[in-house]
Amino acid sequence: MQKVFNNCYDLDRRCYEKFGLTEDILMEHAAEGMARHIRDTCGDKEQLLIAAGPGNNGADGITLARLLHGDFDVSLYLPYGAKSAMAKIQLERFLQLGAEPVQSPPLQADIVVDTLFGTGFAKPLDTKGIDLVDSFNGMEAYKIACDVPTGIDPNGNPNPIAFHADTTITMGALKKALFSDHAKPYVGRIEVVDLGISRTHYEHHTDAFLLTQEDFTPPLRTNAASHKGTFGHLCVIAGKKRGAAVLCGSAALRFGAGLVTLISDRNIDNLPFSLMQSGDLPDTTSAIAMGMGMGYDYDPILIKTSIVEDDIPILMDADMCYVPWIRTLLEKCSKTVVTPHPKEFSVLLKTLEIDNVTVSEIQRDRFGWAKRFSEAYPKTVLLLKGANTLIAHEGIIYINPLGTPVLSQAGSGDILSGLIASLMAQGYTPLNAAINGSLAHALSARRYKGANFSATAEDLIEEIRWLVN
Numbered sequence: 001m002q003k004v005f006n007n008c009y010d011l012d013r014r015c016y017e018k019f020g021l022t023e024d025i026l027m028e029h030a031a032e033g034m035a036r037h038i039r040d041t042c043g044d045k046e047q048l049l050i051a052a053g054p055g056n057n058g059a060d061g062i063t064l065a066r067l068l069h070g071d072f073d074v075s076l077y078l079p080y081g082a083k084s085a086m087a088k089i090q091l092e093r094f095l096q097l098g099a100e101p102v103q104s105p106p107l108q109a110d111i112v113v114d115t116l117f118g119t120g121f122a123k124p125l126d127t128k129g130i131d132l133v134d135s136f137n138g139m140e141a142y143k144i145a146c147d148v149p150t151g152i153d154p155n156g157n158p159n160p161i162a163f164h165a166d167t168t169i170t171m172g173a174l175k176k177a178l179f180s181d182h183a184k185p186y187v188g189r190i191e192v193v194d195l196g197i198s199r200t201h202y203e204h205h206t207d208a209f210l211l212t213q214e215d216f217t218p219p220l221r222t223n224a225a226s227h228k229g230t231f232g233h234l235c236v237i238a239g240k241k242r243g244a245a246v247l248c249g250s251a252a253l254r255f256g257a258g259l260v261t262l263i264s265d266r267n268i269d270n271l272p273f274s275l276m277q278s279g280d281l282p283d284t285t286s287a288i289a290m291g292m293g294m295g296y297d298y299d300p301i302l303i304k305t306s307i308v309e310d311d312i313p314i315l316m317d318a319d320m321c322y323v324p325w326i327r328t329l330l331e332k333c334s335k336t337v338v339t340p341h342p343k344e345f346s347v348l349l350k351t352l353e354i355d356n357v358t359v360s361e362i363q364r365d366r367f368g369w370a371k372r373f374s375e376a377y378p379k380t381v382l383l384l385k386g387a388n389t390l391i392a393h394e395g396i397i398y399i400n401p402l403g404t405p406v407l408s409q410a411g412s413g414d415i416l417s418g419l420i421a422s423l424m425a426q427g428y429t430p431l432n433a434a435i436n437g438s439l440a441h442a443l444s445a446r447r448y449k450g451a452n453f454s455a456t457a458e459d460l461i462e463e464i465r466w467l468v469n
């Protein structure tokens with residue numbers, strides 16, 4: 001897990017005060033990090049265009065121009081001049097080389113480094129900025145963004161357009177803006193550069209963490225004296241669209257639940273032999289999944305009562321966001337996970353009378369809305385689906401950036417529910433179940449070898465088999 005911050009201003013200040021480092025030292029390391037990346041990735045003498053803005057993001061770029069001048073064919077372009085104190089100092093140092101900034105950017109370059117605006121990007125790009133970013137995006141070059149791609153605002157939204165980076169080299173620590181759904185197509189690969197001290201010392205308290213593959217803890221079976229009851233009994237409520245419950249149950253079984261029963265008041269035909277069915281909740285139930293294909297008018301009164309009385313761990317997806325009695329379950333049960341996509345989340349916020357917001361308002365501030373929900377329902381784990389899935393619990397947000405377009409597929413959400421509920425049935429805490437289910441989902445998609453448009457829900461369930469190989 002890596003820490004993620006709103007921005008690094010407080011961390012930079014702490015560096016000056018606690019470690020006696022100066023802005024100049026930090027900036028030299030920031031630029032040296034970019035120079036190292038360029039020397040390691042690109043050949044000598046290549047044409048390098050550095051577009052530098054008026055503030056300290058631009059100052060990083062001017063510093064980079066000094067570091068690489070002589071080894072690369074450097075064009076430093078300053079469309080807004082150099083305004084911050086550090087930008088002026090760095091420009092003075094650059095001029096001491098006998099070099100000059102160019103008056104207009106070259107039409108082509110091998111490498112384009114965007115150091116126009118970083119964390120101080122505070123208003124929409126003007127026409128000059130839009131045209132510039134647009135022309136860089138159209139160039140066939142290796143594109144590097146310094147700290148944050150220009151145009152990405154502090155909430156991670158392109159305003160109104162943004163630099164399309166192959167690599168973002170971000171300074172000191174990861175920033176939330178890089179992990180919004182809207183920023184995902186712009187940031188490319190993300191690298192963090194240390195600023196004169198290691199991240200361990202640089203980073204401080206935060207409320208957000210980035211999940212990595214190393215965080216995945218699958219339900220490996222280590223007890224040789226086990227039986228099927230050792231690994232829990234998941235019950236999936238099968239409502240109107242039974243296929244959704246079947247996919248959920250099949251994924252749960254594949255991910256290690258010892259027993260999976262579909263609960264229905266009618267017989268379900270053609271059920272896979274490994275899934276059981278029942279009209280009532282068995283006594284051995286160790287977790288419940290409900291909402292997938294359930295319908296909005298389904299009201300399993302007896303099941304609701306048992307869930308609350310026995311405090312059974314429960315995962316709620318899809319249609320559960322529409323039913324007012326979700327509130328009772330969220331308030332009375334201690335182990336709950338909800339897994340809405342943005343539209344369902346908008347409905348859920350309304351159902352719970354938290355707020356009335358549109359899907360696009362949610363997408364423009366996913367971190368903010370996830371945190372608001374989590375503070376209103378601290379016992380519940382929220383998993384907000386998206387290009388970068390957010391998992392929120394007690395005001396802390398965990399980001400899963402590993403999802404791919406392979407997952408944009410019918411049935412994918414039912415599988416995710418099955419993976420999480422499977423782990424809940426096996427005794428994982430709701431938070432660990434959400435984290436590991438979400439990682440398993442993304443890692444299965446990454447394992448899939450077919451064309452990225454071709455995976456079916458069954459293909460994804462198949463990939464779960466190989467997750468630890």
Ligand SMILES: NC(=O)C1=CN([C@@H]2O[C@H](COP(=O)(O)OP(=O)(O)OC[C@H]3O[C@@H](n4cnc5c(N)ncnc54)[C@H](OP(=O)(O)O)[C@@H]3O)[C@@H](O)[C@H]2O)[C@@H](O)CC1
Pocket residue numbers: 012022023026027030053054055056057058060083084116117118119120121122123124125126129146147148171195
């Ligand atoms: N502090 C440190 O120790 C370290 C800092 N580091 C680096 O500093 C960066 C942050 O620097 P920063 O705070 O100067 O902000 P930055 O992104 O350069 O923008 C501010 C300037 O842009 C202007 N401006 C803003 N939006 C605009 C727009 N739409 N259109 C036009 N103008 C616009 C704004 O003008 P103003 O709004 O003030 O009129 C101001 O002049 C950070 O991302 C990292 O790269 C690293 O080197 C590590 C050490």
Ligand SMILES: [K+]
Pocket residue numbers: 057114115116117118145146147148149150
């Ligand atoms: K930038």
